[in-house]
Amino acid sequence: xxxMNILKSEDGLFEIALKINGENKKFKVKNNEFLLDALxxxxxxxxxxxxxxxxxxxxxIMFNGKPVLSxxxxxxxxxxxxxxxxxxxxxxxxxxxxxxxxxxxxxVQCGFCTPGMIIVTKHLLEKKxxxxxxxxxxxxxxxxxxxxxxxxxxxxxxxxxxxMKKKGKK
Amino acid sequence: xxxxxxxxxxxxKELNKILPSLPKDRKFLSGGTDLVVRANADIENSQCWIDIxxxxxxxxxxxxxxxxxxxxxxxxxxxxxSSIIKKHLPALLSALPQFASPxxxxxxxxxxxxxNASPSADLACALVSEKADIVLYLKGKKRKMPLKDFFLGLxxxxxxxxxxxxxxxxxxxxxxxVYMKLASRSSFAISKxxxxxSADINKEKVEYLSIALASVAPKIITAPKTRAFxxxxxxxxxxxxxxALIIQKEVSPITDIRSDGEYRRAMSGxxxxxxxxxxxxxx
Numbered sequence: 001x002x003x004m005n006i007l008k009s010e011d012g013l014f015e016i017a018l019k020i021n022g023e024n025k026k027f028k029v030k031n032n033e034f035l036l037d038a039l040x041x042x043x044x045x046x047x048x049x050x051x052x053x054x055x056x057x058x059x060x061i062m063f064n065g066k067p068v069l070s071x072x073x074x075x076x077x078x079x080x081x082x083x084x085x086x087x088x089x090x091x092x093x094x095x096x097x098x099x100x101x102x103x104x105x106x107x108v109q110c111g112f113c114t115p116g117m118i119i120v121t122k123h124l125l126e127k128k129x130x131x132x133x134x135x136x137x138x139x140x141x142x143x144x145x146x147x148x149x150x151x152x153x154x155x156x157x158x159x160x161x162x163x164m165k166k167k168g169k170k
Numbered sequence: 171x172x173x174x175x176x177x178x179x180x181x182x183k184e185l186n187k188i189l190p191s192l193p194k195d196r197k198f199l200s201g202g203t204d205l206v207v208r209a210n211a212d213i214e215n216s217q218c219w220i221d222i223x224x225x226x227x228x229x230x231x232x233x234x235x236x237x238x239x240x241x242x243x244x245x246x247x248x249x250x251x252s253s254i255i256k257k258h259l260p261a262l263l264s265a266l267p268q269f270a271s272p273x274x275x276x277x278x279x280x281x282x283x284x285x286n287a288s289p290s291a292d293l294a295c296a297l298v299s300e301k302a303d304i305v306l307y308l309k310g311k312k313r314k315m316p317l318k319d320f321f322l323g324l325x326x327x328x329x330x331x332x333x334x335x336x337x338x339x340x341x342x343x344x345x346x347x348v349y350m351k352l353a354s355r356s357s358f359a360i361s362k363x364x365x366x367x368s369a370d371i372n373k374e375k376v377e378y379l380s381i382a383l384a385s386v387a388p389k390i391i392t393a394p395k396t397r398a399f400x401x402x403x404x405x406x407x408x409x410x411x412x413x414a415l416i417i418q419k420e421v422s423p424i425t426d427i428r429s430d431g432e433y434r435r436a437m438s439g440x441x442x443x444x445x446x447x448x449x450x451x452x453x
Contacts, residue, residue, distance in 0.1 A: 074206060
């Protein structure tokens with residue numbers, strides 16, 4: 001990626017280069033397309049379109065190592081970035097410890113907010129392996145859930161922290 | 171509307187090189203958390219955006235003997251882990267967790283918060299109380315001015331065409347600080363009113379004081395009369411009541427979608443009293 005300037009291509013589309021879940025990808029995106037829409041168009045449907053205005057957190061993805069809201073990011077500006085979506089965290093066959101914890105705690109009901117919640121949980125546990133309830137509440141602030149009332153998510157993060165510590169020891 | 175052209179220079183050299191070739195109607199894009207929302211709502215209609223999030227030159231938090239230096243491109247979440255901010259800028263530190271949500275703090279920048287020049291900008295308000303200077307950059311030349319003079323009015327700043335916010339220089343003054351915010355919810359809401367206090371209170375005597383307010387005027391304002399009244403006074407409940415009356419005369423709030431003008435005026439006094447008490451008790 002030598003030439004990093006992105007300029008309008010002839011057919012009105014920008015070609016952007018991204019690293020998604022460890023794979024190098026090239027997307028063709030429109031000027032007014034958001035990263036969330038581009039990701040979903042290219043098959044990464046884990047990130048959800050909730051409010052589409054930066055309020056609900058269900059579109060959260062990791063961008064260059066930190067959770068961001070992909071519904072607020074013009075796809076073009078993601079050029080050259082590294083992205084981790086929920087698909088890159090775990091699969092149905094091999095779920096991540098955080099995903100297992102969310103299931104165990106019953107923190108998933110309709111599941112729409114869950115990918116975003118798991119992304120921010122992962123970021124929190126990377127920073128603080130043993131978070132306090134206050135830390136958890138602060139980090140999940142901005143991720144809305146309309147089903148559960150948040151108690152089970154806090155429990156899920158606590159379980160996930162324990163699971164990840166155990167795994168780390170092994 | 172979104173521009174047909176978005177460029178992302180990866181360094182200052184590249185930026186200066188491509189700038190002359192771009193359409194005249196152009197804007198800088200930093201974190202995008204304001205500009206993108208405005209484009210989505212068709213309020214923002216520039217022909218070209220220059221995404222400056224790739225400029226590493228603008229991402230620094232440094233200090234020298236007398237000053238803290240912050241680059242305009244630093245993400246708000248990076249401040250939360252900075253020992254320099256923790257040590258020297260208590261009012262800014264207090265404003266951080268009250269600013270948007272964690273994911274938005276990973277996107278938004280201090281430069282963007284100031285360039286947007288919203289009267290409700292939490293971080294800009296805290297920075298004004300910290301007596302920050304803003305450093306602007308145009309064609310290889312830098313100029314500096316007090317941040318409070320940078321804001322000219324509602325979404326109006328002293329920025330010239332193509333001028334970039336380079337960073338901030340904040341004097342190291344021994345003080346405590348708080349940012350008091352009232353909004354519809356305890357977090358993730360735009361302020362009805364924000365009040366930043368930087369103060370050094372020694373044995374209840376106010377030795378140093380700086381006040382800034384958000385959402386009570388067309389721009390971030392200071393409260394010079396209140397400050398002058400409180401300076402060198404011993405804090406007690408009568409003095410606080412009197413100061414609250416003075417600050418209520420210094421603000422000029424309006425009634426809008428978020429709150430009521432008279433409520434905002436009354437709360438400016440309440441937050442001032444609460445904030446000063448917090449500084450007295452907490453530290």
